[in-house]
Amino acid sequence: MVKEMPVTVKRAIEIIGLFVLGTIIVAGNTIIMPLLMAFFFSLVLLPVFRFFRKLKVPEVIAVFLPILLLTVIVALLIWLFTSQVSALLDDFPQIQRTVAKHLDDLSIWISRSFGYSPAEQVKFINVQSKKLFSSLGGVLSGAAGSLSGIIIFLGLLPIYIYFIMLYRNLFIRFILMWFKKEQYQKVEDIIRQTEGMVKNYLVGLLIQITYIIILLGGGLWLFGIQNALLIGIIFAFLNLIPYLGALIGNILGVLLTLASSESPADVLIVLATITVVQFLDNNILMPRIVGSQVRINPLVSIVGIIAGGVMAGLSGMFLAMPVLSILKLVFDRTENYKQWGVLLGDDRPLKSQMKV
Structure with a gap:
């Protein structure tokens, strides 16, 4: 008779397994992350694929059409974002003057509050600038590497989605072969629930992005805030990262407002509008869309x-x-x-x- 493994040993093996899994993800994230992202997007696109199959569209084309639709949506979002950034850059001379005024006001406040003269502040800034520029080469090379990684990521994503959808039955068969026949029903239930959960979650996020851009961008536009739509777009996408994204979105919204407006009231308007939109999103809209x-x-x-x-x-x-x-x-x-x-x-x- 085989002796059952002690509970403490099981827990230790599980923790070691988590550590090994984390190490694998860190070492191979350039391969794993596009595959994982493609897996989630393929689950979202499956209903579209099934719709085309009901219309008797050949399987290869029925797989290709949802990916084409996803590519068009992503391209439109990128175009919308870049057009807003371009409009921001067109106002760069005005932004320079506004930022200079804010820096002058900040310098006067520091001088009055802490006793540091403008000359001492300039000296401090020069010292810090030298340190910054000394590491700028490494930052730029890292940014170039990140940019090339993003391009590779986006290039591989549609290819992975295509093959995951095309060979979906093979992957399901592979999963079922790890279990006994009497466990097939439970495994199939988990697969179906996973598909439904991921589909509802990601579609809910897409709906969330849309209404945050409309509510936040439109609300700020009604108040006459410059770069209103850009603030809405940035906040909507950062809000996809729970808890941390909203905080970063608030900071970037304030910085963009300070760069384009000399009035402190505009900053308060931006913060108040973001707060209202977040309240609606967290307590009314998103719970109804994603549910539990x-x-x-x-x-x-x-x-x-x-x-x-x-x-x-x-x-x-x-x-x-x-x-x-x-x-x-x-x-x-x-x-x-x-x-x-x-x-x-x-x-x-x-x-x-x-x-x-």
């Missing part, structure tokens, strides 16, 4: 997003939530890993189960 598709507790969400960013950059931060959601879905339906599902979940016990 993603129920990960905030602590795990933040740690997961930061870990994803450290391991795989921006794409890792974006994919952290859907990956955690799939893991919870699998853990909740697996006897040996239910405790991990509880840890990831948002169901907080009202009372402690400890007797002391």
